[in-house]
Amino acid sequence: MAEGLLDKVERLMGQPVTGFTPLHGGDLSEVYKVDLTDGRTVAIKLGAYVDAEARMLRAIAQSGAPCPTVLATQGDVLIMTLEQEVPADPSGWASLGRALRQLHDTMGTHYGWEQDYAFGPAIIPNAPRHSWPDFWGEQRLLALAPDLPGDVVKRLETLNKRLPDLLPAHPTPSLLHGDLWTGNVLFTLQGGKLIDPACYYGDAEVDLAMLHLFGAPGPQFIDSYGALPEGWQMRRALYQLWPALVHLRLFGAGYRDMVEKRLKAVGS
Structure with a gap:
């Protein structure tokens, strides 16, 4: 940890730092576990979008779903509570189901979010739409078109025209985690907690x-x-296509097969 960052953390927390350890923060961010003199251990996340992430975590907390508590933000630094991770077990999975239902029971007035977001160089446009097929087509499936293989883009454009027949026009606009895989769930003694959101x-x-x-x-x-x-079974492949496209954009041709399988599953 750079000395300037260490000083910033100590100022924000009002406590000297006694130790820090790098944590696995995925492929697109830096995360540290930091020990303070008052006995607390917190998580420090660095990145260009940490202020946006802090707003998302506060929205999740307001829904009643469990997530880290935002302690402070400044510039590219986000400081959050950190709890001990435990292995996932049946009770942990059950608690995650309840947490996700609570999150999804929080409703918005449109599809989208107050600002765009990003997974590294992959921009995620969130401009509001009142039609769900329009949002999913324009703001998700075609959002990465300039950085995807041309043949994939042509199939996505054809698929986009069919979305009004494949997706409900106006499903409940639920608050979503937006990047929900097991790596973004922290199982603790209190149950599953949602971390690293990309809400909309x-x-x-x-x-x-x-x-x-x-x-x-x-x-x-x-x-x-x-x-x-x-009808959720058919929609599942269509919804899985978006993260498959993101992985193809970020990590290359190794994810082409994942994209192909979802395109074929929806007849494209």
């Missing part, structure tokens, strides 16, 4: 689709979350 308002099935893209939550999660609307 949209169809709740989006979060569930991504959570199942890179893993398989147990039956306890499904039971505690509750039943999904009819």
